[in-house]
Amino acid sequence: MGSESLxxxxxxxxxxxxxxxxxxxxxxxxxxxxxxxxxxLFGPYGFKLVKDAKTLEEIGHIGIVFLLFLLGLxxxxxxxxxxxxxxxxxxxxSAAALGATGFGISYIFGFTQLECWIVGIATxxxxxxIGIKLLPTTVLHHKHTGEMLxxxxxxxxxxxxxxxxxxxxGKSLESTGQVIQLLAALPGLIIFAMGFVxxxxxxxxxxxxxxxxYIFLLAIGWCLSLAVMxxxxxxxxEIGAFVAGISLANSPIAQYIAINLKPLRDFFLILFxxxxxxxxxxxxxxxxIVPAGLLATAVLILKPVLYSKLLHSVGEDKQLSWEVGFRLxxxxxxxxxxxxxxxxxxxxxxxxxxxxxxxTILTFLFSTYIIVFRYPSPIAVSDRLRRD
Numbered sequence: 001m002g003s004e005s006l007x008x009x010x011x012x013x014x015x016x017x018x019x020x021x022x023x024x025x026x027x028x029x030x031x032x033x034x035x036x037x038x039x040x041l042f043g044p045y046g047f048k049l050v051k052d053a054k055t056l057e058e059i060g061h062i063g064i065v066f067l068l069f070l071l072g073l074x075x076x077x078x079x080x081x082x083x084x085x086x087x088x089x090x091x092x093x094s095a096a097a098l099g100a101t102g103f104g105i106s107y108i109f110g111f112t113q114l115e116c117w118i119v120g121i122a123t124x125x126x127x128x129x130i131g132i133k134l135l136p137t138t139v140l141h142h143k144h145t146g147e148m149l150x151x152x153x154x155x156x157x158x159x160x161x162x163x164x165x166x167x168x169x170g171k172s173l174e175s176t177g178q179v180i181q182l183l184a185a186l187p188g189l190i191i192f193a194m195g196f197v198x199x200x201x202x203x204x205x206x207x208x209x210x211x212x213x214y215i216f217l218l219a220i221g222w223c224l225s226l227a228v229m230x231x232x233x234x235x236x237x238e239i240g241a242f243v244a245g246i247s248l249a250n251s252p253i254a255q256y257i258a259i260n261l262k263p264l265r266d267f268f269l270i271l272f273x274x275x276x277x278x279x280x281x282x283x284x285x286x287x288x289i290v291p292a293g294l295l296a297t298a299v300l301i302l303k304p305v306l307y308s309k310l311l312h313s314v315g316e317d318k319q320l321s322w323e324v325g326f327r328l329x330x331x332x333x334x335x336x337x338x339x340x341x342x343x344x345x346x347x348x349x350x351x352x353x354x355x356x357x358x359x360t361i362l363t364f365l366f367s368t369y370i371i372v373f374r375y376p377s378p379i380a381v382s383d384r385l386r387r388d
Contacts, residue, residue: 005051006055009051009056010056012042012049012050013038013042013050013056013270013271013274014270016038016041016042017034017035017038017270017274020035020037020038021034021035025379028368028369028372028379029364029365030127030129030130030364030368032129032130032273032333033361033364035269035270035273035274035276036273036276036277036357036361038274038277039274039275039276039278039279039280040277040278040280040282041277042274043274043275043278043279043280044278045278045282046282050274050278056271056274056275056278057271057272057275057279059268060268060269060271060272060273063265063266063268063270063272064237064238064268064269065223065227065237065238065241066223066261066265066268066269067265067333068161068238068239068245069223069242069245070245070258070261070262070265071128071157071242071245072241072242072243072244072247072248072249073245073246073248073249073254073257073258074258086148086151087148087151087152088155089310089314090152090314091152091155091156091159093310094124094303094306094307095124095159097302098120098123098124098299099121099123099124100120101120101123101295101299102116102120102121102122102123102124102295103116103117103119103120105119105291105294105298106120106295106352106355108291109290109291111351111352111355112349112352114347114348115347115348115349115352118338118339118342118347118348118352119348119356121163122331122332122335122338122356122360123295123335123359124159125159125332125334126152126153126303126328126329126331126332127330127331127332127333127364127367128153128156128157128333128334129333130330130364130367130371131149131153131328132150132153134368134371134372134375134378134379135149135327136376136377136378136387144320145320145323145324148311148316149327152307152324153328156334157334160332160334160337160338161238161239164236164238164239164337164341165186165235165239167341167345167347168234168236168239168341168345185230185233185234186239188233189229189230189239189240189243190243190246190247193226193243193244193246193247196247197247197248197251201218201248201251202251204218205251209253215253215257215260216257216260216261219257219260220261220264222248223241223244224241225244226240226241226243226244226247227240227241227244228240230243236341238337273333276336276340276357279357280357280358281354284350284354285354285358287351288351291355292354292355292358292359293362295355295359296359296362296363299331299359299363300329300330300363300366303328303329303330304322304325304326304328305325306325307324307325307328308321308322308324308325309321323375326367326370326371326374326375327375329363329370330360330363330364330367330368331359331360331364332360333360335356335360336357336360338356339352339353339357340353372385
């Protein structure tokens with residue numbers, strides 16, 4: 001592949017993303033939807049303007065690695081344990097009910113049992129990006145609503161990490177020795193990461209903290225090094241990046257790293273979500289539009305009801321419970337990632353992958369509209385609800 005072809009493809013993607021992102025903001029839609037729609041339009045099932053989608057997919061996957069790294073940076077172990085005790089029952093009960101719903105609907109439409117399980121799992125997650133992006137900053141950092149929302153999302157993200165571990169490890173479980181190796185790999189990786197950060201990374205950061213480009217370089221190197229190491233031990237790039245983030249979470253410089261890496265993460269995430277859209281097989285769309293519509297409707301109705309009832313049952317205010325429920329009333333970017341990994345490892349077929357993608361896009365669209373019309377957000381329709 002020539003460099004000109006790759007450069008031209010990147011030009012098309014970011015120019016088109018700029019146009020569709022503007023339209024998305026005018027219509028109060030999450031930008032992720034714009035990137036996915038752009039992939040559908042420009043990809044092999046649309047106008048076929050971008051022909052090197054495979055290379056872009058590999059490059060864009062770096063965005064998921066950085067996403068997991070930043071998630072780990074925000075997840076301080078002590079704070080997480082406190083939040084866990086308050087929302088664990090809510091998260092687990094809702095996951096069981098939603099998973100059963102996803103399994104049942106996909107089973108009715110003739111998907112294999114394994115595909116039904118993966119569709120059910122993908123249905124349990126809510127979008128961290130939409131949940132955080134549509135929450136005003138003052139609520140996110142200083143209000144109980146923000147605390148409850150983040151605690152549930154963090155639990156779901158941990159569950160998603162566990163699912164990715166199982167998916168990536170499943171193909172290698174051909175002997176007892178490999179099972180033992182996989183079970184030992186994650187705690188071994190965590191112990192190594194914590195020790196390396198304490199004895200090597202933190203002294204270096206304290207000594208050279210005046211050199212901002214050095215901090216940036218060291219953070220990226222650490223993220224990618226642990227990602228590659230995890231992949232070597234049959235885990236995944238994402239798991240390694242997540243562990244790398246957690247190992248630095250208690251560092252006083254963690255927030256500085258997180259803030260400065262977000263633009264780089266966003267650059268690669270645009271490519272990743274573009275390739276998700278480019279892989280959206282429009283030929284198969286008539287086969288899954290009915291189950292996708294039914295599953296999306298079930299998610300949009302069931303999630304707010306479930307979360308509101310469960311939160312109210314553990315002593316939360318009724319109004320707050322409903323607000324958190326509606327803010328969590330969609331599937332997730334992690335649903336797309338689970339579909340991507342499961343499809344690439346041939347656990348699920350194209351129809352099941354497309355079902356998850358279509359359901360996610362539909363819930364993104366409708367859930368965003370519900371939130372911006374009912375609750376305070378940075379992109380609310382009315383001035384009364386608009387909060388920065």
